Amino acid sequence: MTTTERRPRTWLSWPVWLLALLLVAAAVAPLVLHWLGNVDDQRLVDLDVYRTGGAAVLEGRSVYGFVTPAPQLLPFTYPPVAALLATPLAAMSWTAAQWTWTALIFLTLAITVRLSFRAVLGGAGTVPGVPDGGPVSPHAVPDTPTGEADAVPGTPAGGAARTTGPSGGVRARLGGLVRFGEVSEADGTGGAGGVGRLWTPLLFAALMIACTYLMPIRDQVRFGQVDILLVALCLADCVARRPVWPRGMLIGLATAVKLTPGVFLIYLLIAGFGPGARREHRETFFVAALTAALLTLLPFLVIPGDSADFWFRALLDPERLGANAATTNQSMRGMLIRLYLPDALTILLWLALVAVVAWYGFRHARRALLDGHLVAGVALVGLMAVLLSPVAWIHHLAWVVVVLGALAGDGRDPVRLRVAAGVWLYYVLPIPWWGVTIKAAEIPVLSPVLGKIVQNGFGLGALVLVWLLGVWLPNRRETFRALP
Secondary structure (H helix, E strand, C coil): CCHHHHHHHHHHHHHHHHHHHHHHHHHHHHHHHHHHCCCHHHCCHHHHHHHHHHHHHHHCCCCCCCCCCCCCCCCCCCCHHHHHHCHHHHHCCHHHHHHHHHHHHHHHHHHHHHHHCHHHHHHHCCCCCCCCCCCCCHHHHHHCCCCCEEECCCCCCCCCEEECCCCHHHHHHCCCCCCCCCCCCCCCCCCCCCCCCCCHHHHHHHHHHHHHCCHHHHHHHHHCCCHHHHHHHHHHHHHCCCCCCCCCHHHHHHHHHHCHHHHHHHHHHHHHHCCCCCHHHHHHHHHHHHHHHHHHHHHHHHCHHHHHHHHHCHHHCHHHHCCCCCCCCCCHHHHHHCCCCCHHHHHHHHHHHHHHHHHHHHHHHHHHHHCCCHHHHHHHHHHHHHHCCCCCCHHHHHHHHHHHHHHHCCCCCHHHHHHHHHHHHHHHCCHHHHHHHHHHHCCCCHHHHHHHHHHCHHHHHHHHHHHHHHHHHHHHHHHHHHCC
16 A cells, blocks of 8 residues: 555544544543542642642752641652652642643553553554555564564574564564564554554553553542653653663653662663673663662752751651551552561561562563563563562552553453453452451451451452463463464
8 A cells, every 4th residue: 555545544543533532531531520629638649749849849948857738747758859850840839730740640641551552552553664564674673563572482582583473584583682662562564453543543542541440540640649650751761662862761760759660770680681681781771770870869969958868767767658557558568567477577578578579570571571572571570669669559550551561462362351351350449448348347267368368459469460471471472373
């Protein structure tokens, strides 16, 4: 099909994109209006913390010496650079800040959905300069989807690979040396069993709506949280095909703002210096580490007292983050604390679990990267940020959006789609709070045991997701590829 013949379809897609935007707006409006219409002292309470931290910088007050007004009484818990970045929010009116921040949440959610589901949405467009359904030039590989790639059984990490898409020969000619952003699970010409360009906006809208109503994303809107912004930064840094920024810079920024994305530094370190590593992976690690270090040192020049206060006092007080035993803490440490074992035993068990889960998760994340499954690798590392952290609230599980994209793949495997749908439903339901209800029922034997299991449902679910992405998903790819 020639460029002239394709042009009408391109123009026809704009009304469909407008319809998709209207559908998303209509679907999310009840959620947004509900939480932005909440009583003032319950409205976007985390955004209030950010603004108050920014205001403290502007007014020369102590960033870590305040709490927000009653009944919340929340302290500023982020590194000093986050307070500096929050100064524009403090300069706005409270109403303007609420709407601006909520719009930013949905903008970064849209970026996350687009990148996470790039494989299934890849059928929306064609490779630039390539006719619809035509072959993909090997010279275009770094900037175009290249097929669902898997290492050839029996070859070493980074060895020759094959794909199920039409560009499998391209991947083989490249010798399986995968760059960040180079390989996705879309074939670039059909995706999702041949979803056409005109239908893709509606598919994107459906995915946006579905992800908006995940409980971790609903909590982003409820509290005015920053997590989905950090997810988008880390994901874009890993999977963008031709970033205009030095790759690694966004991970460094996210790490400087909230520390937990620092798990990506471990990921990059392992990927860049282990067997089969590429120089690009090492360079990405150095850029990320340098960016995080510079943004950590910068506040010592601007607000030195607050910087010292954070790193040598506030950071060492986990209770500043809230009640660690609360249901909303779904990290492994939170689940162990709710067992109410002796403190020393709890610490020992936690450290042992951290070592085992970190080894397991990072090992499979690195394997995913070397095999070209970048979204799955990012999803695994994001789950490490939740599970290994001393405190991980439910809204920290915004990484589930990336998990769903990795599970769905290019949309051709119905088994993977059903598993993704099941995971979506699981994280839509308020399962941890069901556990609280069961415990409150005080049914002998049943309430204490079942109640605790259900109360830890999202954290236990995250552990299952690590297995799904690390073991089940690679096996399923092999099974699906072998089907007649």
